[in-house]
Amino acid sequence: MNEIIGLIIAAIISWLNFVLIDTYLGLPEEPGVKGADNVGHSIKQRGGDLSGGFFQGNILCSPDASAGTLLASIGFMVIGINGGILAAFLVYIGNRLCADPGYAGTTGALTMTVILTIFCDYLGFKPIMFVVGMVIAIFVIQGIHHPASTKLLGTIARKFNRYTKLE
Amino acid sequence: MYMEILGIITILMALRALITQNRAEKLLYINVIGFSVPAMIALYINTPFALIVAAVFFVCSTISSNAIAYTLNKLDDEIVLDGE
Amino acid sequence: MIYLISETSLLLNYLITIIVSIAVALLLGMPFLPEKPRRFSWTKSAVFPTAIIAMGILAFCFSINFYWLYDGKLLAIIIGVLSAVFVKYLFRYVFPDSPNAEGGNNE
Numbered sequence: 332m333n334e335i336i337g338l339i340i341a342a343i344i345s346w347l348n349f350v351l352i353d354t355y356l357g358l359p360e361e362p363g364v365k366g367a368d369n370v371g372h373s374i375k376q377r378g379g380d381l382s383g384g385f386f387q388g389n390i391l392c393s394p395d396a397s398a399g400t401l402l403a404s405i406g407f408m409v410i411g412i413n414g415g416i417l418a419a420f421l422v423y424i425g426n427r428l429c430a431d432p433g434y435a436g437t438t439g440a441l442t443m444t445v446i447l448t449i450f451c452d453y454l455g456f457k458p459i460m461f462v463v464g465m466v467i468a469i470f471v472i473q474g475i476h477h478p479a480s481t482k483l484l485g486t487i488a489r490k491f492n493r494y495t496k497l498e
Numbered sequence: 499m500y501m502e503i504l505g506i507i508t509i510l511m512a513l514r515a516l517i518t519q520n521r522a523e524k525l526l527y528i529n530v531i532g533f534s535v536p537a538m539i540a541l542y543i544n545t546p547f548a549l550i551v552a553a554v555f556f557v558c559s560t561i562s563s564n565a566i567a568y569t570l571n572k573l574d575d576e577i578v579l580d581g582e
Numbered sequence: 583m584i585y586l587i588s589e590t591s592l593l594l595n596y597l598i599t600i601i602v603s604i605a606v607a608l609l610l611g612m613p614f615l616p617e618k619p620r621r622f623s624w625t626k627s628a629v630f631p632t633a634i635i636a637m638g639i640l641a642f643c644f645s646i647n648f649y650w651l652y653d654g655k656l657l658a659i660i661i662g663v664l665s666a667v668f669v670k671y672l673f674r675y676v677f678p679d680s681p682n683a684e685g686g687n688n689e
Binding site: 387397402414422424428459462465466469477 | 522
Binding site: 413423 | 619621622623624630634635637638640642644645677
């Protein structure tokens with residue numbers, strides 16, 4: 332597997348894993364903690380979408396599927412399949428420390444472990460591509476232009492019927 | 499190659515966080531650093547303990563971002579007293 | 583990755599621990615799934631913290647290559663039982679209820 336193409340495919344897969352699982356588990360619907368509320372309204376003032384803003388605030392304030400995906404990739408890279416499952420357990424403890432029930436992080440880590448065993452043991456990818464791919468995915472969501480990425484997240488939230496009802 | 503990509507992302511986000519004025523926007527750029535530094539740690543220490551170190555760093559940075567985000571709006575009501 | 587036991591044996595151990603922990607949790611009286619709305623509820627159930635904690639402790643033991651007797655199967659059963667007992671009785675001492683567990687943010 333060519334390195335650059337593998338990195339791009341790994342970034343797309345990590346992006347899809349964490350965005351779809353987080354959207355399905357309700358992150359765009361309401362802010363989990365007060366901090367996410369502040370960030371969401373601040374992005375809305377700058378021209379973004381409120382639901383996408385709550386999504387970004389929830390990524391910031393507690394470990395969600397993005398954390399689960401990153402730690403599962405790191406765990407798979409250094410230990411193997413046991414590392415992915417251990418990462419799910421560590422993300423659950425981290426979620427409890429941040430006063431969050433913990434569904435998104437553990438689900439993201441477990442699905443990422445399954446995806447990693449399929450891609451790395453049978454399709455010729457390397458786990459390091461998924462680690463760097465996940466960082467690139469978060470950079471695309473939170474580091475380029477917030478109003479545009481929140482509008483994209485808001486559209487995805489509407490398709491899953493998880494758009495926020497708050498103002 | 500992978501370490502260089504992570505390093506470039508970290509430096510770009512740090513510079514961008516330094517330049518922007520809006521506090522909530524700064525916090526989101528710092529959060530990207532909170533993702534890329536555990537990845538760099540794990541790439542460098544290529545042993546099983548790297549998972550524990552990366553997870554601890556990540557959770558600590560998330561908890562502190564949570565605390566900072568909670569107080570973002572409260573700073574606007576500050577009253578500054580000029581000592582006479 | 584190279585493991586000391588075969589991959590099918592590894593998967594079988596995880597399956598055994600999940601099933602044993604869910605079974606013991608149901609025996610101890612916990613509900614099978616968390617109450618609705620599933621995405622935001624705080625109740626502990628047979629599937630949600632119990633199975634995850636059992637898999638996590640088993641993964642930790644396997645990652646330091648501690649398999650014990652019978653290629654890890656006995657360890658899987660013991661950890662399943664212990665995790666269900668832990669979640670039923672000791673969970674609230676280690677992970678206390680958060681202040682906004684009753685729902686909603688304050689102010």
